Amino acid sequence: MFDSKQILEWLEEVKDPEIPVLSLVDLGVITRVEFKENKWFVDMTPTFVGCPAMDYMKQDVERVLQEHGIKDFEVRVTLADTWNSDKISEKGRLALKQFGLAPPPGLSTLIDDLSILEHVACPRCNGTHTELRSPFGSTLCRSIHYCHECKEAFEQMKPLGHD
Amino acid sequence: MNEQALKEFLYKMADDTLIIGHRNSEWTGMGPILEEDIAFSSMAQDQIGQSLALFTLLHQLGEQEPDTVAFMRNANQFHNCILTELPNQEYDFSIVRHFLYTTSATLRWDMCTHSSYEPLAQLAKKVKGELRYHSLHARTWIQQLGSATEESISRLQRSLELAMPYALGIFEESPFEKELVAQHIFEGEKRLMEKWLSAIEEVLGKTQLVIPDLKLIQPVLGGRKGQHSEHLQPLLDEMSEVFRTEPGAEW
Numbered sequence A: 001m002f003d004s005k006q007i008l009e010w011l012e013e014v015k016d017p018e019i020p021v022l023s024l025v026d027l028g029v030i031t032r033v034e035f036k037e038n039k040w041f042v043d044m045t046p047t048f049v050g051c052p053a054m055d056y057m058k059q060d061v062e063r064v065l066q067e068h069g070i071k072d073f074e075v076r077v078t079l080a081d082t083w084n085s086d087k088i089s090e091k092g093r094l095a096l097k098q099f100g101l102a103p104p105p106g107l108s109t110l111i112d113d114l115s116i117l118e119h120v121a122c123p124r125c126n127g128t129h130t131e132l133r134s135p136f137g138s139t140l141c142r143s144i145h146y147c148h149e150c151k152e153a154f155e156q157m158k159p160l161g162h163d
Numbered sequence B: 001m002n003e004q005a006l007k008e009f010l011y012k013m014a015d016d017t018l019i020i021g022h023r024n025s026e027w028t029g030m031g032p033i034l035e036e037d038i039a040f041s042s043m044a045q046d047q048i049g050q051s052l053a054l055f056t057l058l059h060q061l062g063e064q065e066p067d068t069v070a071f072m073r074n075a076n077q078f079h080n081c082i083l084t085e086l087p088n089q090e091y092d093f094s095i096v097r098h099f100l101y102t103t104s105a106t107l108r109w110d111m112c113t114h115s116s117y118e119p120l121a122q123l124a125k126k127v128k129g130e131l132r133y134h135s136l137h138a139r140t141w142i143q144q145l146g147s148a149t150e151e152s153i154s155r156l157q158r159s160l161e162l163a164m165p166y167a168l169g170i171f172e173e174s175p176f177e178k179e180l181v182a183q184h185i186f187e188g189e190k191r192l193m194e195k196w197l198s199a200i201e202e203v204l205g206k207t208q209l210v211i212p213d214l215k216l217i218q219p220v221l222g223g224r225k226g227q228h229s230e231h232l233q234p235l236l237d238e239m240s241e242v243f244r245t246e247p248g249a250e251w
């Protein structure tokens, strides 16, 4: 018999296909692992409702559970515990930065006009002499910025939450 | 809960979102600059995902499969407002339409976070965060172009006058308005329109653009009842062609 901690450890190997250094657990997309009525339930929640990788990630979670010999399980995609960018773990934030993607600012600082996006710290030089180029980047969860120090563009995993 | 009223409400939101999402996706590879290309494609992807989520709620209420409902109905079965189906035309029209529509959608979803229909309230909390970026994008461009050069201002002004009668059609009342309000599913189109007007006034007030006198405008209605412009059916044909040739394709 295994416990939910063990299962979460196994799920560390499932990565976000768009950010291959970040596990779904660190991304905060796995919201619950629970044993109920002789069955394991794993709940997942999308970062963005239209996230095209969701089906793929769900299949990956199912594959990992199978490979570890779990027979009775159900992986559910739910909005019951919605994702926000504060759910990314410290380890996850570090992985993002090493990957060259600026981690999102904490939601406590997210003000309504989103001017917080204007001076995001550059993942290369850590400088804040940067500006927002577009709130939409190469994937749904990224925005495009420009660093005046490095004279190069970079992307940020953008803050997402609700109040 | 009045299920018929609820379904009608969900259908109109889902259809608005799907149709505008399709129009926005048509900017892929066509944007005036690369950033705009990406922005409209991203918003389209958000919107198509959001419409799928709404069709999924409808499916849970006994309606057909999301794909079937999205791609197999004819124009007269769609309840989107006509504003969303109008062709993209020039970039200025698209950006004005995007601004008018997104402002209403952001407020509508915000109101839905208080809905007594819990699955909708839950989805609304999620979508609201996403729409913040759509609003930011729309406002930024309207404020920039609406106070830039004489030409950009006059082009935007013309588009605003063209779009306004259709924008008022967003708020065409449903036959279930009373039930929706009484059962706290939704506060109603009237309330939404008030909020929308003050929101667009606030943004346009920072530009050289002038809001046309609403008392002189005849709103273009009918979309909510399935009476559409000639532009919807060709859009649906194109959308379902992609679906029919690649069943189960990612859309």
Ligand SMILES: [Zn+2]
Pocket (backbone or CB within 6 Å): A122, A123, A124, A125, A126, A127, A147, A148, A149, A150, A151
């Ligand atoms: Zn830098």
